[in-house]
Amino acid sequence: MKSIVLASAALVVLIALWVALFVTFRSTEQVLFPGGTYQVYPVTDSAVGGFSTVELSQSDSVISARVNIRSGMAYPYAGMGVNLLSIHNRPASGYFDFSDYDSLVIDAETDRMRKIGVKILNDDPVYSQKNDYRSYRPMVSQVQVRKNGVAVSMLDFKVPEWWLAMQGLEKDDGLRYMNRGMLFEITNGEGTMLGIPDEITVRSIKLWGENRTFKALMYVALAVIAAVYAGVVALAVRGSERSVKKRMKKEENLKSRMASAAKLLRESDRSVAEIAIAVGAGSPSSFEKDFVRIYGVKPLDYRNQK
Structure with missing residues (x-):
């Protein structure tokens, strides 16, 4: 029976170690901001013929985008973006893999707008062309702004109809290419008043996901x-x-x-x-x-x- 006692003691130690490792590494997290890892840039609809404007200011802990959304196109927008292909001001070794994550958490607030638009731009092997912003496959989601932050499931991101139409697609082809992320953007949401200045303040952008391989x-x-x-x-x-x-x-x-x-x-x-x-x-x-x-x-x- 001595061997059973020793085996039971070893089992208790192993289970305690297993629980500690499981709790520590069962999920994975990636911080896009703050941290200074990725380059932040201003976003406007000028690339697609719009007239909206943005004034971007950034500190180590806050990004502030003062926007003025103007008419002149169907979906005017302005805000801020994160260049996922630039790490510490150097080219990244590859695309950003959003497929590793299940949700996105943003600590953001606005002056007037009730919603913000969240956009992930992926490289589409068929339709995307180098340095052609309009050709990148956009995955978008409209999110209600709340005091305790914004949480978005990665399943909520959809390809907008206007992009499908621009590529000559009659319906959604179901492709996402979330493992080929290039840019991440936060802009004004639906219903933003035109011609009236507004401000989007972002304090953090985090991705969270289950470490499925590790858990298995x-x-x-x-x-x-x-x-x-x-x-x-x-x-x-x-x-x-x-x-x-x-x-x-x-x-x-x-x-x-x-x-x-x-x-x-x-x-x-x-x-x-x-x-x-x-x-x-x-x-x-x-x-x-x-x-x-x-x-x-x-x-x-x-x-x-x-």
């Missing part, structure tokens, strides 16, 4: 730990059963030999040493101890009682 591996590890523990317990139980059977067999053999010795003590005048040898009990002293354990008296006393 951790569940496998937990199953292995459980299987090993069960195996150790099973082996210990079998060993204990064998040990008990062995002791019982030894005890039965001893009783049989002592019964033979008792018979010789009653029916013969042979010495204790001779009887010990006859029943295979080893030395006379060992024989005497075994006899006392079975019958409660020494061999000679037993003989005298007959």
